[in-house]
Amino acid sequence: MASVKVLLEGKDFKLTQARKALLDIFVNSTKPLSYEDIKSTLSMDKATFYRNITKFEEQKIINAIESHDKKRYFEIKAKSHAHFICTTCNSVECIKNGIYVTLKNYTISNVILQGICPTCNLANDKN
């Protein structure tokens, strides 16, 4: 888990309270988060949130995943890995057990799996 300080070294932008608080949340999360997910724990205007996310993406500090619920989910950029999106509960999970896909002439930068997560699968079995 990278520290906020290390992430910001040598980046050319101001170290504001908002940015430190934002990165702190992402550094301590095990899964990608949307603005919706964190707006209550973070008093920050959504314009500021999204502008900072854009900066972080430019600086390759943060990564975005588009879910099927029309929201974007963000995470600290780490070793490339796939993501699973549950179409029942909308959760987004990191899948770090090596899934590699290649395709001739294509450059693949992201693999997204959609389906039903273990929790929702279990809940379904009970009915």
Place this chain on the structure above:
Amino acid sequence: MASVKVLLEGKDFKLTQARKALLDIFVNSTKPLSYEDIKSTLSMDKATFYRNITKFEEQKIINAIESHDKKRYFEIKAKSHAHFICTTCNSVECIKNGIYVTLKNYTISNVILQGICPTCNLANDKN
């Protein structure tokens, strides 16, 4: 390529002009299409378009892919296959050369690959 007639057999809804025209477009497309893609070739209100798409999804005639451009792309439901979304030109392609991904305890219904398509890769190389 399934015919429109076959697709509609035994489905419990009215066979309107709009629905026939809509399915005709999808049956003759090699790639998923958005409302944006077809609105000029089809004189149909967008409310009607989306309501019919919803019906078709319920009847398992049509399949949706959410792109990263915040639009939904639709195709006739066929044998399950992966999709490639180009983050440069936003095109959505069907990948029918068997890509299979499984994950213990998860039900995977869709595989989406994001990256750069051959066309955009070539264009990039020239610069």
Place this chain on the structure above:
DNA sequence: TCTTAAATGCAACTGAGTCGCATCAAATAG
């Protein structure tokens, strides 16, 4: 042909994300 339930078009709405602008606060020079 008549009846009726479902489908359509239109306009108003929703909700995630963006933008312009006035104000504020990091960074840095004095």
Place this chain on the structure above:
DNA sequence: CTATTTGATGCGACTCAGTTGCATTTAAGA
């Protein structure tokens, strides 16, 4: 430590894909 500057913030207005309510039309079938 204070003053200046420039980028960051908050707010409200806006965008745009998709949705909804409602009055009108049309497919189906009696």
